[in-house]
Amino acid sequence: MQRKSFLGTCATLFAGSIAARGASVFLREGEPDARLRVPPYLKPGDTVGITSPAGAITEAELQPALQQLRAWGFSVRIGSSIGKKDFSFGGTDEERCSDLQQLLDDPGIAAILCARGGYGSARIVDALAWDGFRKHPKWLIGFSDITVLHAHIQRHCGVASIHSKMCNSFPDDWDKAEPIQRETVLSIRDALQGARVLLNAPANARNRPGSGEGMLIGGNLRTLENLAGTPSDIQTKGKILFIEDTGEYAYSIDRMLENLRRGGKLASLAGLVVGGFKIRPDDPGEEFGRTLADIIAEKTAGTRYPIGFDFPIGHQRANFALKCGLRHRLAVRIDGSSLTELQ
Secondary structure: OOOHHHHHHHHHHHHHHHHHHHHOOOOOOOHHHOOOOOOOOOOOOOOOEEOOEEEOOOOHHHHHHHHHHOOOOOEEEEOOOOOOOEEEEEOOOHHHHHHHHHHHHHHOEEEEOOOOOOHHHHHHHOOOOHHHHHHHOOOOOOHHHHHHHHHHHHHOEOOOEEEEEOOHHHHOOOOOOOHHHHHHHHHHHHHHOOOOOOOEEEOOOOOOOOEEEEEEEEEEEEHHHOOOOOOOOOOOOOOEEEEEEEEHHHHHHHHHHHHHHHHHOOOOOOOOEEEEEEOOOOOOOOOOOOHHHHHHHOOOOOOOOOEEEEOOOOOOOOOEEEEEEEEEEEEOOOOEEEEEEEO
């Protein structure tokens, strides 16, 4: 078969796969809580697969992460998407999908660590088959663009996952790394081995005091907005939502949160956790005139759940691991807040 013909056939099959799997029936409101599955926690000798469902990365860039994973006693399997490049992507859609699918289906893989974010997971998520993953659940790890996969897994599979730094955030020289860099990377190990999450946030005068319990969901705000109306859309009723973002204008943050508000996603939360937000300065003459806290106060007006700011989550060095899908307690005070895993 000629190369052009072969590639055309692959593209056709991939498009057909998306059409077929995108029509799958997702879990109804409340079902993920009842059917939640916690993947087995890792022990020495278990294998962590590494893949790049979004942006491109080289194997050389993985070396700091590989060294740490092996130092923790884990074996590592490098996926076929590593080292591939299709412009900004870690290979074509078909290549990235195939690589992630193999790791999802392989019962010998105990966890899947995404190499980096960027953009790309939304282009392949509907072509993935989840039957093997449901039979043999495993920890999927990442953040930013990987919010797509966290949300999809919770909506379709009711399986817990880990929101955390990825391979491109491991320090090049462990001994010279800042303490916060080491602590956040070690939080991935701790989460994988079963340690319960406990995050603290500093005092913030705009905190809304109170406490609430519920399943923890969320991730990158821009990505959550983009999931609206798709099979990966989040369900928020009775849950603790966490959000973070970077490089957005204040008016853009307002627009994203307005999308969630109009969709009813901010109406019945058990709590709201606000992580790191690096907001781009307004252009001269285009000042929006509202801070992040102002925007959140507007969008949550009339609600009574606790809201805690400045949690160490997001596109920053202080980005600790969280277990999406597990029940947590959010306790908020003016003088500080905490988020505690309950199961």
